[in-house]
Every structure is written in C-alpha cells, then in structure tokens.
Amino acid sequence: MxxxxxxxxxxxxxxxxxxxxxxxxxxxxxxxxxxxxxxxxxxxxxxxxxxxxxxxxxxxxxxxxxxxxxxxxxxxxxxxxxxxxxxxxxxxxxxxxxxxxxxxxxxxxxxxxNVVSIDAGFLGDRLFITAAGAGFDGEVAKITNRSWYKKWFNKINAGHLSYLVSVIRVLIGYKPTSVTLKVDGQSFTYNRVWLIATANMPFYGGGIMICPDATETDGKLDVCVIHGVNKLKAITVLPKALKGSHVGSKGVTVHKGEKIGVTSNRPMTIQCDGEMTGSTPAQIRLQRKAVMVIK
Ligand SMILES: Nc1ncnc2c1ncn2[C@@H]1O[C@H](COP(=O)(O)OP(=O)(O)OP(=O)(O)O)[C@@H](O)[C@H]1O
Structure with a gap:
C-alpha cells in the first residue's frame, strides 16, 4: 500500500x-x-x-x-x-x-x-534526521515557530526569510556561555559558545549549510561549535554559514563523532530538525542506517 x-x-x-x-x-x-x-x-x-x-x-x-x-x-x-x-x-x-x-x-x-538506508541522530529517544542544535539556533527555532511572520513569509514563498528575521532578533539579546563538549569520550571546553550544531545532513534553518561535510551515510555526526568570538565577529560568521564558508574561520571548530555530550554553564535551548526539544545538558548519538528513504 x-x-x-x-x-x-x-x-x-x-x-x-x-x-x-x-x-x-x-x-x-x-x-x-x-x-x-x-x-x-x-x-x-x-x-x-x-x-x-x-x-x-x-x-x-x-x-x-x-x-x-x-x-x-x-x-x-x-x-x-x-x-x-x-x-x-x-x-x-x-x-x-x-x-x-x-x-x-x-x-x-x-x-x-531508489530506497536507501540512512543514519539518524538521537537526542535521548527522539530521532532527528537533519541536525540538533543547542544555543543560538535553538532560540531561533523557538521564536520562529512562535512568530507571526513565519506565516506571512510563507505566503509570499519566502519561508527562509522568517529564519533570517529571527536570527537578527535573537542576536540582539543572546548571551553566549561556556560549554564542555564530549566527542566519543574526548572532552573539549569552549568559552563564549554561540551554538553547537550536531548534524547528520548539511543543511538546517532553511538552507544554512552549518556542517558542509555532514553525510547521512558516513556513520558520524558532524559537530560545529561557534565560540570565543564577540557579537560583532559572530555577526560576520553567521552569514558565511549560508554557503558553508564559515568552516575554517576564527571561532569555528568542527568535530566528528558518534556520541556527543553537551553540558553548559547556562541551559542552552535545543532544537531537533527545527522543532524546540528541551535544553542542555544533552546526550546525542548517531544510529547507523536507522531509517529508509526514497531518493
Ligand atoms: N493540520 C495541521 N495544522 C497545524 N499544524 C500542523 C497540522 N498538521 C501538522 N502540523 C504541525 O505543523 C508543524 C510544521 O510542519 P512542517 O514543518 O511540515 O511545515 P513548515 O514549518 O512549514 O516547514 P519547515 O519545517 O520545512 O520549515 C509540525 O510540527 C506539524 O506537527
């Protein structure tokens, strides 16, 4: 059927x-x-x-x-x-x-x-297929989904602009925090963290290439951390992410792994596939070939 x-x-x-x-x-x-x-x-x-x-x-x-x-x-x-x-x-x-x-x-x-099996990420028992993000992007997802303008931009076929408006709104008041990230058992500490995006596929937020190398068949999650920069610098990093050219910039670190732990000084809002799904601390893992898709 x-x-x-x-x-x-x-x-x-x-x-x-x-x-x-x-x-x-x-x-x-x-x-x-x-x-x-x-x-x-x-x-x-x-x-x-x-x-x-x-x-x-x-x-x-x-x-x-x-x-x-x-x-x-x-x-x-x-x-x-x-x-x-x-x-x-x-x-x-x-x-x-x-x-x-x-x-x-x-x-x-x-x-x-063709029917192919692809990997999926899990935040607890919640599956995500594109990306789970903590911090700035979690806040953007939260306010976009509650906003009056999402409907309005969709009406004129410019849905991606809702995210852009939300990015600007969140940027004004966002306060970065310190984070301990665990990637397959290895710990990393970052200060002034704007966001941590854990991606199974390259795009999120309506076409932002947050982890350009993320591949849904490689058995790994790509983790992009934007950290250690002030608001002015963060403003210059974020637009580059539209094309994935932020990777390699100052304040951008990428990891790859299967088990990711995030703990932060202040709770960071988490989104999974664009839906708000709680806050840090969080344990995220990859499950290989978890779902079958037609492409
Ligand atoms: N009949 C409905 N009325 C309102 N919301 C619905 C209805 N059916 C499903 N939903 C919810 O609508 C939400 C948004 O759906 P969906 O994400 O598919 O569209 P979108 O937000 O326009 O697109 P995108 O996520 O790609 O930006 C989902 O959380 C879904 O559960």
Missing part, C-alpha cells in the same frame, strides 16, 4: 495545494493508496503508529521538516521507506537528499526513486 501523509498547513497551506496538484496523477496510476491528513502537531506519529505495515508499503510525506521529523520518529523501528514531496518553508531534509523542489519531479522521485 502507498500512504500519502499530508500536512495541509505545511508551508502555510502549501501542503494542501501540493496534494491537489498531484491527486489526478496519483489517481491515474494502478497502485492503491490511502491519503492521511494531519490535523495538529504530533498527529503524523499517531496516524502512522496505528498502521500495521506490510512488506512493500511506502509512505510519501507532503510537508516540511517538522512533518518529516514526526514521520521518521514513528517509523524508526520499521522498515518502511519514506519519500518526500517538499511543501514546508525550510525543506532542509529534501534539500540534503537533493529531492527536486518541483512537485511533479518530487512525486516521480518518491514513486520511482
């Missing part, structure tokens, strides 16, 4: 529009399908956990990173391949997998693409 999991409100209504745009093509195919519609946060997980999947079943998500995050959490223990038709405002998961942003092409890819 083919399951379409649709978040109608992803991308401020784009999810619904995308489904209506492809329904005719889906109906014309021979394969039976069921369309599942999410109604609230967490609903994807409820819907999918009720299904007894059979061999050969697939789930195609129409939504953004938040919906993908929920779907993969529900399917982590199961061998059900997941395709994606991007309909959110950030779509970092689709971008990282090089899924076309054009709906028809993404549908074709979801139906005919």
């Amino acid at each position: 083919l399951y379409f999991l649709i978040n109608p409100n992803a991308g401020n209504g784009k999810g619904k529009r995308v489904w209506h745009g492809i329904k005719h093509a889906v109906d014309k195919r021979d394969e039976a399908y069921i369309d599942l519609w999410t109604r609230f946060q967490g609903h994807s997980e409820e819907l999918l956990r009720e299904i007894e999947f059979q061999k050969g079943d697939r789930v195609i998500v129409i939504g953004g990173d938040g919906t993908v995050h929920e779907v993969l959490n529900a399917l982590a223990e199961k061998t059900v391949p997941v395709g994606i038709i991007p309909a959110g405002s950030g779509n970092d998961f689709a971008r990282g997998l090089k899924i076309p942003s054009e709906t028809g092409e993404a549908l074709h890819k979801s139906l005919e693409g």
Whole structure:
C-alpha cells in the first residue's frame, strides 16, 4: 500500500495545494493508496503508529521538516521507506537528499526513486534526521515557530526569510556561555559558545549549510561549535554559514563523532530538525542506517 501523509498547513497551506496538484496523477496510476491528513502537531506519529505495515508499503510525506521529523520518529523501528514531496518553508531534509523542489519531479522521485538506508541522530529517544542544535539556533527555532511572520513569509514563498528575521532578533539579546563538549569520550571546553550544531545532513534553518561535510551515510555526526568570538565577529560568521564558508574561520571548530555530550554553564535551548526539544545538558548519538528513504 502507498500512504500519502499530508500536512495541509505545511508551508502555510502549501501542503494542501501540493496534494491537489498531484491527486489526478496519483489517481491515474494502478497502485492503491490511502491519503492521511494531519490535523495538529504530533498527529503524523499517531496516524502512522496505528498502521500495521506490510512488506512493500511506502509512505510519501507532503510537508516540511517538522512533518518529516514526526514521520521518521514513528517509523524508526520499521522498515518502511519514506519519500518526500517538499511543501514546508525550510525543506532542509529534501534539500540534503537533493529531492527536486518541483512537485511533479518530487512525486516521480518518491514513486520511482531508489530506497536507501540512512543514519539518524538521537537526542535521548527522539530521532532527528537533519541536525540538533543547542544555543543560538535553538532560540531561533523557538521564536520562529512562535512568530507571526513565519506565516506571512510563507505566503509570499519566502519561508527562509522568517529564519533570517529571527536570527537578527535573537542576536540582539543572546548571551553566549561556556560549554564542555564530549566527542566519543574526548572532552573539549569552549568559552563564549554561540551554538553547537550536531548534524547528520548539511543543511538546517532553511538552507544554512552549518556542517558542509555532514553525510547521512558516513556513520558520524558532524559537530560545529561557534565560540570565543564577540557579537560583532559572530555577526560576520553567521552569514558565511549560508554557503558553508564559515568552516575554517576564527571561532569555528568542527568535530566528528558518534556520541556527543553537551553540558553548559547556562541551559542552552535545543532544537531537533527545527522543532524546540528541551535544553542542555544533552546526550546525542548517531544510529547507523536507522531509517529508509526514497531518493
Ligand atoms: N493540520 C495541521 N495544522 C497545524 N499544524 C500542523 C497540522 N498538521 C501538522 N502540523 C504541525 O505543523 C508543524 C510544521 O510542519 P512542517 O514543518 O511540515 O511545515 P513548515 O514549518 O512549514 O516547514 P519547515 O519545517 O520545512 O520549515 C509540525 O510540527 C506539524 O506537527
């Protein structure tokens, strides 16, 4: 069975529009399908956990990173391949997998693409697929998801600008803190830490290439620490991250590992796949080949 999991409100209504745009093509195919519609946060997980999947079943998500995050959490223990038709405002998961942003092409890819197993990160028992970040990016995720302007920017198809506005807002009041980072048992202490991003895939925050070398099949998490710089310098580092050219700059250190521990002097807000998920201290680990995706 083919399951379409649709978040109608992803991308401020784009999810619904995308489904209506492809329904005719889906109906014309021979394969039976069921369309599942999410109604609230967490609903994807409820819907999918009720299904007894059979061999050969697939789930195609129409939504953004938040919906993908929920779907993969529900399917982590199961061998059900997941395709994606991007309909959110950030779509970092689709971008990282090089899924076309054009709906028809993404549908074709979801139906005919290759099934591959990819790694996932875990913060406790919560799975993340793109990145988990503590500090500055956690605050940005928190205020973006609560903001009035996210809807507004989505309406004009400029979802990434919501993150940019939030970055500026957080930058004004953010106070960096000292952090002890443990990477596979080795300890590192950093002062004036702005953020620690633990990435399974290169992009987060709507196209920011925070860990350009992160690969979802290498059995490692890439950890980017931005530290030891004042606000003025941090302002110059952050825009470089849009292209991944911040790596190598003063105040940017990258590690790779499977088990990451973060403790900080002041609690740092944590986001997983763009959703606020608590605060430090945190234990993060990589699980190899944890989920199956279609790409
Ligand atoms: N019917 C619904 N109404 C409101 N929110 C919903 C609904 N269905 C799911 N959600 C929640 O909407 C949130 C945002 O969804 P999603 O991340 O897919 O879209 P987005 O925020 O526009 O895109 P992105 O995360 O890529 O920026 C998710 O946390 C999801 O649980």
